[in-house]
Amino acid sequence: MRPLRIGLTMRILAVLVVLGVAVFPLYWMIVTALSSNSDLFAEEARLVPDFAQFGVFIDALAEGKALGWLRNSLVIAVGTTALSIGLGIPLGYALSRFSFWGKAFVTVVLLFTQMLPEALMVVPLFSLFRRFDLLDSLTGLILVNSAFVLPIVALILKGAIDGIPRELEESARVDGARPLTVLTRINVPLIAPSIAATAVIAFFHAWNEYVFAVTFIFTPAIQPASVGIANFIGELGTPIQTVMAVAFMFTLPAVVFYLFAQRHVVAGMTAGAVKG
């Protein structure tokens, strides 16, 4: 009886420690945002948020700069999601349902792109973008982010289509439906959960992206939030409370969406990597 008790207590303690470690930095972001200056620089650190300071969030948004950043991030993320899924569905379908010359090669290429760092591609992409007049534009970022997230989107959707019995397509084909009709009418509705999961992945890939944004955007007015927030690091002009408030508003949507889509996202990412 007694050793069991001790084991149980230890386990509960361990779970609490793990949760504390997982949550603390984000909690600390809130505490810092909601601290008065005197608390922040006091001898003893204040460990709980001071909700009287809530105005910092409203001020950060009212000032307008942060709101603009978040709006730019939203435009880039929505564009990337739409484009990468629009291109990824037909690619995933071709890989799942057809056998054709070069299929193995295409799969290998898609996996290969997963190991190319953005920092490596940024220089040649810069000259490419200059030639096509895509520098300093949100469209340029949507295009490049879509290209980088497209392989994983396509592999996840291929896996999802693999899971649909072919018989469901047969009856439509007997009725004379063309391949594109079969795809949009039969397959797309059935893989809706996987599409939602890839949408979350694509959205936050673009939402979080930094290297391309910091290199290709010069006009402050069209900077996304990732660049705006990164510029805070090591800069001393902005009060740390404002910095943390903006960072929190940037982080919250990502966390909330992942919590909802978590199961599908994780299953998709590993399936994409394993099965290829």
Next chain:
Amino acid sequence: MTVLERQRNTVPRSGTRRRGSPRGSKWTPYLFMAPAAVFILVFQGVPLVQEIFLSFTRTSLLNPTRSTWVGLDNYTRIFGDEDFHRTLLTTFIYVIACVVGSVGAGLAVALLLNRGFRGRGWARALVTIPWAAPGIAVALIATWMLNPDYGIVNRFLETIGLGVPGGAILDSPRYALPAILATTIWQLFPFTSVVLLSALQAVPPHLTEAAMMDGAGRWWTFRAVTWQVIKPTIGLLALLMTIWSLRRFELIWLMTKGGPVGATETLVIDLYSQAFDSKQLGSAAAIGMVGVVVSLIVIAGSRFVARAAEREAR
């Protein structure tokens, strides 16, 4: 949803119908792939070829259209450079520590959360938070927490009597890399633990029970039953973590820019500062190629090991 709707609307409801060739022509799969293929070719294929070309030239960022072909010069130079040897060593340490740390911590957390207890659903959800947080936000909060004057980490270390000499962890050649590693592993362990949790579901409970019944200890049961089931997942995670760590940029760049004195400079950081600080596009490209080749070797090696393990299993 808008994409789906748009696609649905562009499909003619009663177009030309072809009977007898229900699978479409042999060109059908290529037509489905074409838009995506063009896209990947333009934004990944062409730049990669350009980088490979650049790595054999001397090219300045200030005048990138003028390149001088120098053959293997960039490669022989970086491999003769002591700083590059240190970069390779730092990369190696960083990658190995990320893999061992994130898979190890992930496994421990997965085993902990695999037991039934009240509030387990909540615990599992909360644990994923670090992985969901954007890298930029993580770099920002980590830098603030490690601030030498007001950071909570230093305050805590002082309270328990473990001050860091000078106080500035990220400016210390000795503590900067461990701090970056801790931040990286903090961000990765939720992913590995969630993947391992779902792998643990496949462990047949009657087998572990039978092993325990036969008097096997907990450790032996883990090795004989659980470990055998999750081994392939561990291998996959180790591979993923290796590839991700070889290309990780923002977190390190924003926290230390590879410093102090190169203590946290991995291949990707080195390549970026070569290109944008030293303006040497040629040697930057060569460093990048070394990274790509290392990734390729790791992938080939892992496939080889996986095949060997499969053969052994038979």
